[in-house]
Amino acid sequence: MTAEPMLSRYSAEYDLPVRGDPITAERYTSAEWMKAEDDHLWPRVWHLGGVLADLEEEGDLIRHNFGRESVIMVRQADGSIKAFYNSCPHRGNRLVLGDVGSTPRITCGYHGWQFDLDGTLARVQDPDDFPGGNPCGKVHLTELRCESFGPFVFWCMDPDAKPLLEWLDPFPARLAGYGLDNWVRVLNLSADCDFNWKIIRDNFNESYHLPTIHPELSTFINDGLSDTLFEMYPSGHNSMWMKGHQATTRADHVSGEVPAPLDEIAAAWGIDPADYKGRTADIRQAVIDAKRRLGAERGYANYADMTDQQLVDYFHCTLFPNLTITMSPEQCQILRTEPHPTDPAKCVFQHWVLVPPIKGMKEVMTPVGPVPLRHAEHRHSVYGDGVSLGFVADQDLSIGTSQQQGLNSRGFKGCILTYQEKRIQRFHELLDDYVKGRI
Incomplete structure (x- = not known):
């Protein structure tokens, strides 16, 4: 990897060096x-947890199982989204078993412990039967970082990781024109x-x-x-x-002739493929012009x-x-x-x-x-x-x-x-x- 062949085209600004570490089995x-x-x-990295369309109303939640972990993301009363490990602090039972849902409280199916949407324990059976007294209001689900970009919601286990938009750099700026939200x-x-x-x-x-x-x-x-x-x-x-x-x-x-499906793509934008026989490379610019002219309507x-x-x-x-x-x-x-x-x-x-x-x-x-x-x-x-x-x-x-x-x-x-x-x-x-x- 010491000499650059003429065929490969790397950006002059973003062609970073590599060490040549072996990639073994x-x-x-x-x-x-x-x-x-x-x-x-x-x-230590940010994980794409789901889409905001599943978290429109207070109490809406989504679950993301990842390897041995499971994380839930929950829409709060103030419109924010919180993420928690999907594990009951009582004895570890997974709290949410479905991909999406909505609930006024997060409830463990094992012993009925209930948590408010902000992760605070709100109700338990036999609250006075605990050595330290009633645990409600004192015990919380373990929270993770949770941030969004475009139509997506992400979570991260590392409190010291960069904020999501910095982590994603340069894509938030590069993707802005598409209007993904x-x-x-x-x-x-x-x-x-x-x-x-x-x-x-x-x-x-x-x-x-x-x-x-x-x-x-x-x-x-x-x-x-x-x-x-x-x-x-x-x-x-x-x-x-x-x-x-x-x-x-x-x-x-x-x-030669314009190949399929390029001919159909051109025709969909009012471009006659027959006009481009022998110069098919020019269809790209013709589509740009047609989209500029017809896209809004x-x-x-x-x-x-x-x-x-x-x-x-x-x-x-x-x-x-x-x-x-x-x-x-x-x-x-x-x-x-x-x-x-x-x-x-x-x-x-x-x-x-x-x-x-x-x-x-x-x-x-x-x-x-x-x-x-x-x-x-x-x-x-x-x-x-x-x-x-x-x-x-x-x-x-x-x-x-x-x-x-x-x-x-x-x-x-x-x-x-x-x-x-x-x-x-x-x-x-x-x-x-x-x-x-x-x-």
Whole structure:
């Protein structure tokens, strides 16, 4: 990784150095490494807990199970949101067993202890039968930090972590033009998978796999290295800009007919694909012009605040350690892997889709097909049981199990990376620093 090939295009401002630490198999396979992550990584980072649409009224709550932990977020009377560990201080029973709900008090199903929404113990059976006297008003649920960004609510176990918006830097500013605040989560999927959570993180930190795993995308997303911009930020996060509404420059889509579905995308904005035979690369600018001209009347008020790049391109934001936000002008995809409670060779994959609420629109197209434009209920499955998690996500997950199996081989000596996979190298070096106590 000492010389930069001409093909890979890193931002001059955000091309950070890497050390070249070896990326060996034990971080994907060993219980010891998993415990080190549980001790030194997960308690120190911000976690996406849910969406604010599930927390509209006082007493609304959501639960987020993460590894061995479980956290509940609760809307307070003053409009704020508090987060608590989902554990009764009496004898540890989990208080909330469902994903979402609403209650005037949080009640333990074991012995009936009741807590006000601010976490204060309000009622117990036999209150005078305690050595220290009635515990009501004195005992509290253990609180965590809780902050929001856009339509999302986050929690963090570390009292010394940076405030959320600083932690997310530079994405709050970079995503502002999309107007995410009122977007609707129309897809809420998750699945149990037979591979370590980092396998998909590595996958989302590179585009090297697109020609082999996602070949059909090449007709409307330009994955050519000279046209893709990689960025690595001081915060530890990464990103990748890929030109949309343009066929890949890896193959000859420039001189011939406009390929599908780029032809349909163009026609949807009043552009005749026949006019672009032999110059398909020009369709991208034609779509920008059409969206500027027609967007408002079609209900896309957010177009006015977007840059030309945001109007047509794909912005893949890979947040350390385990969250991806993929932005296009009409869709936000959340893709995340979380650790299994006990098995390093398993994880939970999550896929959300959010869209802007366009007046009069009843249905939207998603990676699993058309769905109603309304807040979706959570659907959980086991990967491989036939339930799609999105056509591109299915392709990404398809390689996970075989890679996990291969990592267990004595023949695997450590990753050999291309320069375009430098973001993988940096991800693992930052992970090393957390796990080994260097930061």
